[in-house]
Amino acid sequence: MEEKQTIIKHVLVPQHVKLSEEQKQEVLKKYNISSKQLPRIKNDDPALKMIEVKIGDVIMIKRKSPTIGESEYYRVVVNG
Amino acid sequence: MESYVYKKINSMIFGMLSPDIVRKMACAKIVTPELFDKEGYPVDGGLMDVRLGVIDPGLRCKTCGGNLRDCMGHFGFLELARPIIHVKYADVILNFLRCTCRECGKLLTDKKMRIQIEDDEEQEVTEDDADVSTKKQVKGISTTLRNVKKCPHCQAKQHTIKVEKPTTYLEDDKRINPIDIRTRMEKVSDSDVAFLGLDPKFARPEWMILNVLPVPPVTIRPSITLETGERSEDDLTHKLGDIVRINQRLFENINAGAPEIIVEDLWDLLQYHVTTYFDNEISQVPPARHRSGQALRTLSERIKSKEGRFRHNLAGKRVNYAARTVITPDSKIELNEVGVPMEVAMELTTPERVTEWNMKRLKKFVEAGPKKYPGSNYVVRPDGRKKKITDETQEQLLEELQPGYLVERHLMDGDISIFNRQPSLHRMSIMAHRVKVLPGKSFRLNPAVCFPYNADFDGDEMNLHIPQTEEAKAEAETLMEVQTQIITPKNGTNVIGCSEDAITGNYVLTKFMKLSKEDAVQLLHSIGFYDTERFLTFKKTVDGKDIFSALLPEDLDFIGKSKSKQPVVIKEGMLIEGVIDQATIGQEKGELIRALVNNYGHTRTLQILGKIFRLGIASLGIYGFTTAISDTDLPKDVQEKCREAIYNAEKRVAQLIGQYESKELEPLPGQTLEATLEVKILEVLNKARQRIGEVVGEISDANNSTITMALAGAKGNLLNLAMIAACVGQQSLSGKRIDLGYRNRTLSMFNRGDLSPKARGFVRRGYKDGLTPEEFFMHSMTGRDSFMDLALRTPRSGYLYRRLESALQDIKVEYDNTVRDANHNIVQFKYGDDGLDVSKTDAGKIKVVKTMREVVGE
Known part of the structure; x- marks a missing residue:
């Protein structure tokens, strides 16, 4: 457990946030897509160890971007 | 009329041909290796049987009645005397042999194990990567099952099975012949087959051992008639002939009750021929050859790799209305023009539709014919029939010409053309140019557009294409013409500009x-x-x-x-x-x-x-601008300064070495004393060269052409000049001074462990002075290194690029600024995170101050 926490705190690991169902629908509506068309993330991804996720959840990732400072990226959880 | 079918492919199945299907789809049974009889007519039941299709003009197909154009050819089949293993399925057969019982044919698993595996399967299979996981799973099953010693169903003892590549299977060092293998395969139940990753409806394991061989239609193996009138058969026909001949002999021997050894020998020979028929490049199998010694090109080789069907014929096609020749420079033509030789202009044509208004003009082209310059080569009737303009047809066509016809007239100044130089790594490697017909035999190109094509004139050739429809012309003009490509989408800078x-x-x-x-x-x-x-x-x-x-x-x-x-x-x-x-x-x-x-x-x-x-x-x-070696003659004072810089550096290095030897040198943090010395020496030597560069740069450029060019940024830089005039500097291999050598020294004229600059590749002379033998040797070491590096890197990066290209080819930015692939899966939510079109920016940046100034109007 100790080790996992340090992975998430590492500077190169961006912040992962689980979206609520409403937020998820909002994202899907915004891009006019089904959740299958989102980029995927496996449920055993080390970055997800600290949050509880189930298959089909959408994870928002706040990444540092060289062009605009911080960008948001969405990935859907799939079975790994 | 053409008809179009708009349907979406729902699913596709790859399966194997069962013996039944092979027999059903066949139109002829092949029984004899002979091709033609004495009259030169195809033998019935031979490999060139008339029922297999037509390859000679004028003949009719005996199966479908079509002529050369209509008949696609028909399969035949060959009854094999003994079963033959299909090489391409050798691995799958081995897997089946290992996973099933040799007596009862059941999978070597008990119920418990099987349920467990099935559970895993259900969990794993999501629709997208179903076949990937099946593959993985089958591999997993076979590795566990190959070590089972006893059948859990009938308790029969299992033996270990080995292969002798490519098609011999050994069970405890005893050979199992294909007949036995086939009977074992037949025993495997459909559900077990499915468990091992095949769909039994379309691929039963026993079909991997051939009883009948489909004989492809003659249309895929046409013979060529040589100038002497002799017929030369296709490689595939040769190979099939071998198979049929041996097959017949095997039949005869079996029927005559020949000894087992002879039959087995013939059987192996037949196996060899069938193997090489499928693939003639299998290791351990000597390739079948022509009498000339050249290897036959059989089925696999026809499809595979760069010269195969896909990359050669389907992904890459040859086109009409194109020309290729050497390029030469001509700065007197415009940048968006291309000089086209007269000979090319009279061969390439562009179609022009006849109307009431241009009739008179077009008639002149037809009148001129193909041999006078602004003429024409073909006239196309409204029904699509193309007529070549010759002395005989000319008058009639001239009379016939009326609105609706097309005249394929010669290229003229101002016509649009598409110009390309390989490798086309860029959007700018293919641009549209206006034709300018010129005398000579080479394409003329304005040197300002060499850069986007990466062209020079040391013998480069380029391709020219002429768009043949109005749509294509309009597209080329608006999207591809040179001026639309001035700014590159890479970083928003100009790829077209002045040079040299x-x-x-x-x-x-x-x-x-x-x-x-x-x-x-x-x-x-x-x-x-x-x-x-x-x-x-x-x-x-x-x-x-x-x-x-x-x-x-x-x-x-x-x-x-x-x-x-x-x-x-x-x-x-x-x-x-x-x-x-x-x-x-x-x-x-x-x-x-x-x-x-x-x-x-x-x-x-x-x-x-x-x-x-x-x-x-x-x-x-x-x-009046000339550059000469005298440009590198340095004035006395500059020469003196250079010499001083080198002298000081050498003195400083000697000092450092002295300190090192007397252990006075302070090591840098985290480094050994030796490494510290190296770092310091390199620093001193590099500074020396830098200093020389500065000194040389102080010379006025008003009367020195080399410096003028360097300062203008046209060619060369001050460092190049310094290397010629004063000092070449430290030679380095992978960032270090040259320190190779078997006995602690670089060359035999130095003492062992000599750390001085000259013993480690510091070239203190300039090219013009000439290098000493030691210096020359060191210099050639780095030269060789970079030459080899380049030679090894170029093909690698080319292949890497090809793979990147294939992976990224249909990714594009959609109208909502997202980046998506061909199935509209999202790759990026906003292109580059900021959604900026790079080609509309100032070298990739937005200059706020500049934009403000423009808006405010200051």
């Missing part, structure tokens, strides 16, 4: 030149500038800056920096301060060119750029 002499010329013109009014007008006229109004503003002597300004738009305001970071100011179309050099008009750097594109559009920019280019070259001609 054109930069030097403008630099010299705007820095040193002053001409009399007459000379200035003469100069401008020679580059195609005829604005007489402008000439009236000239005074008695005209400054070079004013001559350059004549080409600029009258309301241009521009503030930029030259290469030497000096300001360049243009106000109301007049260059009032600064010099023009690489930073203003050069490739990938020209700020002035970008400003022109933004304010006046690409078409006008291209015209101005063409004139600037020619002005540069013409100016150089007037100025």
